[in-house]
Amino acid sequence: MKVSIVGVTGYSGLELIRYLRQHPKVEIVSIHSHSMHKKSISDINPHLKNIISLPLEEFNAEKIMEGSDLVFFATPSGISKELVQPFVTAEFPIIDLSGDFRLTSGGTYERWYGKTSAPLDLVKKFEYGLAECRKNPKAIWIANPGCYATATELTFAPLLENKLIQLDSMIIDGKSGLSGAGKGLSQTTHFTETNENMSVYKLNQHQHIPEIIQQFKVWAPEIEAIQFSTSLIPVTRGIFLTSYVKASQSISTEQLIDVFKKYYQGKKFIRIQPENQFPELKQVVGSNYCDIGVTYNQTTNIISLVTVIDNLGKGAAGQAVQNLNIMAGFPEELGLNAVPLYP
Amino acid sequence: MKVSIVGVTGYSGLELIRYLRQHPKVEIVSIHSHSMHKKSISDINPHLKNIISLPLEEFNAEKIMEGSDLVFFATPSGISKELVQPFVTAEFPIIDLSGDFRLTSGGTYERWYGKTSAPLDLVKKFEYGLAECRKNPKAIWIANPGCYATATELTFAPLLENKLIQLDSMIIDGKSGLSGAGKGLSQTTHFTETNENMSVYKLNQHQHIPEIIQQFKVWAPEIEAIQFSTSLIPVTRGIFLTSYVKASQSISTEQLIDVFKKYYQGKKFIRIQPENQFPELKQVVGSNYCDIGVTYNQTTNIISLVTVIDNLGKGAAGQAVQNLNIMAGFPEELGLNAVPLYP
Amino acid sequence: MKVSIVGVTGYSGLELIRYLRQHPKVEIVSIHSHSMHKKSISDINPHLKNIISLPLEEFNAEKIMEGSDLVFFATPSGISKELVQPFVTAEFPIIDLSGDFRLTSGGTYERWYGKTSAPLDLVKKFEYGLAECRKNPKAIWIANPGCYATATELTFAPLLENKLIQLDSMIIDGKSGLSGAGKGLSQTTHFTETNENMSVYKLNQHQHIPEIIQQFKVWAPEIEAIQFSTSLIPVTRGIFLTSYVKASQSISTEQLIDVFKKYYQGKKFIRIQPENQFPELKQVVGSNYCDIGVTYNQTTNIISLVTVIDNLGKGAAGQAVQNLNIMAGFPEELGLNAVPLYP
Amino acid sequence: MKVSIVGVTGYSGLELIRYLRQHPKVEIVSIHSHSMHKKSISDINPHLKNIISLPLEEFNAEKIMEGSDLVFFATPSGISKELVQPFVTAEFPIIDLSGDFRLTSGGTYERWYGKTSAPLDLVKKFEYGLAECRKNPKAIWIANPGCYATATELTFAPLLENKLIQLDSMIIDGKSGLSGAGKGLSQTTHFTETNENMSVYKLNQHQHIPEIIQQFKVWAPEIEAIQFSTSLIPVTRGIFLTSYVKASQSISTEQLIDVFKKYYQGKKFIRIQPENQFPELKQVVGSNYCDIGVTYNQTTNIISLVTVIDNLGKGAAGQAVQNLNIMAGFPEELGLNAVPLYP
Structure with missing residues (x-):
């Protein structure tokens, strides 16, 4: 299978190269960048x-389209929506890693991204690519989920689908490494400002909120809002999510772990932790794994969950390759068997 | 004023030296350690x-007692309770930085610290030293609060005393730098295991939970439980606390900021952030400040708060010096005017 | 090919697993640890x-020997020398990652490691496994080089073999990440002591010095001494080596780069940087690459070199797998095609 | 004493505030910035x-000049040379932290800074402010040394003045934290690019080289060149210098330590380490100390030295305050007694 990557010089694009270079059935045949053409990628990197x-x-x-069988867009938001039309017209497979084809209801993209949306009928042609919860494995146009959205949705899917929680009580406290902020230069990404620091950057305002709520409504249509905060921690890679939610019925930690294990049975990339054990960020870095730990506090009736992913792996390029595997009918793990880089 | 420090080789003891060396009215006359006597402190440090x-x-x-006017204990838990009796008998001033004299109800210390408590009547002779909320400024025996407890109590005091929140909805998500884990060696404090990592270490089990609840009950006796998690982030110093709680009445961010400013009026070390601004960890490192940001989300009815302190400063040695100032009748800021070490 | 790993719970052992899991021709059939047997490796990691x-x-x-075709020892120094005899007797292939079979002259191991050496005739049966400079590709007993030794020898090999430098002027200033200090607990590896810090730890005393001199003498027998310092920098992985040496003849940077490129022609894992470009540590992390930059300063007649490797990759497990490939007649790159983990 | 600071929003300017706020005899009366006037400094910081x-x-x-007794310039290079003339004309005291008044020989500033120099007769009116080696304590116009230059000159002064070394053999391997690169945004200061990384950034090209050689010639006029490299390490503050130089005569480590102790007798901020002990970076962070360790290797005839300073302290603002103290006739330590921020 031959693929092209558009927007290859950002962190997600480079990570796509990293994964695809190890994929036994995929060859990268062309790479594209609006800013630095002509140079070899290895001169810059x-x-x-x-x-x-x-x-x-x-x-x-x-x-x-002449040279490849599929195109990845790893461009910043607002780019791919201007570029995909010829591929769609030609029924050519696309996996888009940006936020451009995720939000299907009118005005939402505009409000959260501050840009004009792609036409909604075009957006709706894209399948939301939460790999473990895909509806249509044959879809050839994939909107790959956001990193925070992936972690949050995989955390709550078993709880929502099994109706175990009070829907107005979901609190998600997310932390991200700096690669999540991209390669752009700002005070926020300056080493001296970030090192030995931690800061909230989008409280109730992250653009993944509507993406999450949209997907949550698939599982529980009556959901209205979530409490969602995002902070920066001084690491390069990784999302560490702590979630709190009230149980809607009598439950135990043991039962919760069973619910999660059953829900994700056969899903190799979701690793449910044993009782009293919570995942550390580092145990997924460099990989496509999503590790989840859960516990129930009888005193407060609160279910606490800890979820970790590599924002560039399961949160971007890893999941994109997983979606390629689904589309191509390959085993889901093909090319994704890298062991996390521990230590 | 002449002081002695017992347990000077740990991080809190060394930080006491750092602050007291800048205090114009205090002289350190003797320093004590059970393990390394005879050597000069500057040979080891x-x-x-x-x-x-x-x-x-x-x-x-x-x-x-012959040479000093006051003794600090900066010993690990379980030590000072064995050593203070002669000082108490002699009515000699003590500031204890450990957890040994904080918990006044029977069995609590045993359950959370796994050790025998000091006799409760002795414990009750100690005033809990949350400096901005002290009851008896003349107390000569001070139980200096824990680092997490300090941050949490200063965050919720205005909300509880003004009856603004639903008492069964308090969720506190705390993160600490590694100096909070002390100088002891363990896998948890190994650089290679901790760097580029984040991990939950005590979910619903931190020994500051009963200390916090005890103090919360002073302000709102009907409180029963809090949801309290603690994680390690790869920084040396600092506590970063994100708190979530449901409002009990109609409120706005602006009103909340007013409540906080009024409550902490004249308290120089508590700095309430302007609307839409949240404190970064680094803005308090090396100092005795506690910075708090607050916002209200109308959609979820949740008040979110971000609180930062230096765990060794306001969370330990800084507050201890502040308590000394109160006891001695000095201005509260004396010796504590160090500017945070930014960047 | 079936392999066993002895000493699998240390960082080098875990890294062997990471590489071998991606090797298409190798299967790990048993793993051994003196301390934690019975447990599953994934319970601990x-x-x-x-x-x-x-x-x-x-x-x-x-x-x-019954179940495998080759055994790796990833044990601390002093262990494998006690365990290898039955394998040698049975002519069973061994790759030893420790320092036990590297030093062939009497008394040297004793002096630098502070332990009794294996019998010298046994030591001499082992081939020194500097993969790009191997003498006997058929050797079945390999002493895998130390991490600092690998970086230093690959840096100076072209200069020594081409007689381009003054032999009494070699100065090597090495820096290592903390994983090089192993999993053991000490003040040196405590996060709080190491983070935001840099320290010299072995000046003129590192145990890789005799290993380097021994190998240098192969290329230039008249060498007597090198100046060799090692420092710790606050990163997890990587060795960053800065070397200085006086040229013995008129030379230019361009000529030096040609010398290096010619010397390492066909050696895929050695990447010589273009003129005026020096390698960054991060460009090799997670991989088996060794990147070298070189420049000549006419004013001082000094050749400066910058060399980077991943201490656990090219400096340990990566090179060990490369040596396995050489021994088995596989392509040298097999199983080693992981892209460095950037960013 | 009343002072003004021009260029207060950079890291050196902020550090001046940090030190001066603790100075019992100095009051900051005005602060100046070309970019952000009108705002309060504490709104931005x-x-x-x-x-x-x-x-x-x-x-x-x-x-x-109306409101103050002295002006600090903490501006980037090229600014103060355009602004100082009225102060000089009025014989008004200046301490300039930039490189604009350090290089006294024609064409040097142009070559290394790529800008037009201030008129050389104006430059020569400035005293070079290496505080421990000041010639004229009454000078009122001070060119405060560069951070690397300070560390290097304090390291070699005793060796050069005592004629103990071979002048053509000086090799200085410097490493700096990221605050040394200033507040400006670039790939070099992006957290994701710098964290877990180390890179050489100016090999034989750092603008402090001519400053160092100029000062070295004061002590040993026949000096022609030094080998000087600079790398970035992932810490916020600090310079860690490793130096190598051949002894010109028979010497021992003990004798060298005596030479250093004698040379810096009475100089409180220079702390010579005991034999076999080398300074760690962290032991000076947040302070005005310069700690030096030295050892002699008989086998190679090389003297190795390790020197640490805080680039913003002794390397900038701390030394500037020390120069103010000298100028004003205050004790040199006034306002500089902050204990290093350990841990």
Whole structure:
């Protein structure tokens, strides 16, 4: 299978290269960047020397469709929505890692991203690519979920589908490493400002909130709101999510673990932790795993959950490759068997 | 004023030296350690060379009372309860930084610390030293609060005393730097295990929980439980607390900020952030400040609060010096005017 | 090919698992630890869950030889020298990652490791496994080089073999991440002591010095001494080596780069940087690459070199797998094609 | 004494505030920034809230001279040379922290800073402010040394003045924390690029090289060149310098330590380490100390030295305050007695 990557110089694009280079059935045939064409990717990214030496090319839909079987967009929000039309017209497979094709209800993209949405009928052609919960495995246009959204939805899916929680009590306290802020330069990503620091950056305002609520409504249509905070911690990779929610019925930690194990049975990338054990961020870095620990506090009737993913792996490129595998009919794990980089 | 420090080689003891060396009215006359006596403190801690060269002495209550006017205990839990009796008998001033004299109800210390408590009538002689909320400024025996407890109580005091929240809805998500785990060696404090990592370490089990509830009951006796989690983040110093609680009445962010400003009027070390601004951890490191940001989410009826302190400053040695100032009748800020170490 | 790993719970052992799990021709059939047998490796190391679930077994030479084709020792120094005899007697292949079979001259191991050496005739049966400079590809007993030794020898090999430098002027300033200090607990590896810090730990005393000199003498027998310092920097993985040496003849940077490129022609894991470019540590983390930058300063007649490796990759497990490939006649890169984990 | 600070929003300017706020004889009366005037400094820097609330003013030489007794320039290179003339004309005291008045020989500033120099006769009016080696304590115009230059010159002064080393053999391997790169945004200071990384950034090209050689020539006029490299390590503050130089005569470590102790006798901020002990970076962070360790290797005839300073303290603002103390006739330590922030 031959693929092209558009927007390859950002962190998600580079991570796509990392995963795809290990995929036994996929070959990267062209890579595209609006800013630095002509140069070789390994000149700009010396870690890729002797590994991949394709030149950075200008975007050209026709050439991509001629040479490839699928195109990844790893562009910032607002780009792919301007570029996908020729691929859709030609029924050519797309996996989009940006937020451009995730929000299906009118005005939502505008409000949270501050940009004009793609036409909603075009958006609706895209399948939301939460890999463990995909509806239509044959979909050829995939809106790959956001990193926070992936972690949050995988955390609450078993609770919502099994109707175990009070819907107005969900509190999600998310923390992200700095690669989540992208390669752009700002005070927020300056080492001296960030190192030895922690800061809230979007309280009740993160653009993944509507994405999460939209997906939650699939499982529990009466949901109206969630409490969602996001902080930066001084690490490069990873999302660490602590969630709190009131149980709607009598339950125990043991029962909760059973619910999660059953829900994710056969899903190799979701690893439910044993009782009294919570995942550490580092145990998933560099991989496509999502590890979840859960406990119930009888005194407060609160279920606490700890969820960890690599924001560039399961939260972006890893899940995108998993979606490619689903689309192509490959085993879901193909090319994704990298052991997390511990220590 | 002459003071002695018992347990000077731990992080809190060293931080006491750091603050007291800048205090214009205090002289450190003796320092004590059970493990390394005879050596000079600056041989073991080269950062103190040319600054303080007192020898480490064995503990000797008589000699301390002869030479000093006050004794600090910066010992691990379980030590000071065995050592204070002669000082109490002699009506000699004590500031204890450990957990030994904080919990006044029977069986609580045993359950949370796993050790025998000091006799409860002795414990009750100690005033709980939450400096901004002290009851008896003349107290000469002070139980200096825990670091998490300090941050949590200063966060909720205005809300509880003004009856603004639903008491069964308090969720506190605390994160601490590694100095909070002390100088002891364990996998938890190994650089390679902790760096680029984040982990929950005590979910519903932190020994500051009963201390917090005890103090909360002073303000709202009907409180029964709180949801309290603690995680480690890869920084050296600092506590970063995110709290969530449901409002019990119609309120706005603006009103909440007013409540906090009024409650802490004249309290120089509590800095309430302006609307839409939340404190970063780094803005208090190296100081005795406690910075609090608050916001109200109308959609979920949840008040979110972000609180930061230096666990060794306001959370330990800084507050201890503040308590000394109160006891001695000095201005509360004396010796505590260090500017936070930013960047 | 079936392999066993002895000493699997240390960082090098875990890294062997990480590489071997991606090797298409190798299967790990048993793993051994003296301390924690019976448990599953993934119970102790949650990052391995769903990846490998072998039990930790007691060491048993007979059983290993029955079930496997090769044994790795990833044990601390002083262990493998007590365990290898039955394998040698049986002509069974060994790759030893410790320092036990590297030093061939009498008294050297004793002086630098402070322990009794293995018998020298046994030591001499082992081939020194500097993969790019191997003498006997058919050797079945390999002493895998130390991490600092690997970086230093790969840096100086082209200069020594081409007689380009003054032999009494070699200065090597090495820096290592904390995983190089192993999993053991000490003040040196305590996060709070190490974070935001840098410290020299072995000046003129590192046990890799005799290993380096021994190898240097192969290329230039008249060498007597090197100046070699090692510091700790607050990162998890990686060795960053800065070297200085006086040129023995008129030379230019361009010529030096040519010398290096020619010397390492066809050696995929050695990546010589273009002129005026020096490798960053991060561009090799998680991989088996060794990247080298070189420049000549006409004013001082000094050649400066910057060399980076992952101490657990090229400096330990990666090179060990490369040596397995050489021994087995596989392509050298097999199982080692992981892209460095950037960012 | 009343002072003004021009360029107060950079890291050196903020650090000046930190030190001066603790100085018992100095009051900051006005602060100036070209970019953000009108705002209060504590609005932009929340760590300064309740500490200093002066407004940021436009630069105005007349007003400064009316209200103050001395002006600090903490501006980037190229600014103060355009602004100082009215102060010099009025014989008004200046301490300049930039590189604008350090290089006294024609063409040097141009070559290394890439900008037009201030007129050389103006430059020569400034005394080079290496505080422990000041020539004219009455000078009122001070060129405060660069951070790397301070560390390097304090390291070599005793060796050069005592003629103990071979002058063509000096090799200095410097490492700096990221605050040394300033507040400006670049790939180099992006957390994700810098964290878990180390990189050489100026090999033989750092602008402090001519400053160091100029000062070295004061002590040993025949010096021609030094080998000088600078790397970035992932810490916020601090310079860690490893130096290597050949002895010119028979010497021992003990003798070297004596030479250093004698040379710096009475200089409280220079702390010579005992034999076999080398300073760690952290033992000076937040302070004005410069700690030096030295050892001699008989085998290679090389003297190795390890030197640590806080680049913002002794390397900038701390030394500037020390120079103010010298100028004003205060004790050198006044306002500089902060204990290093350990841990």
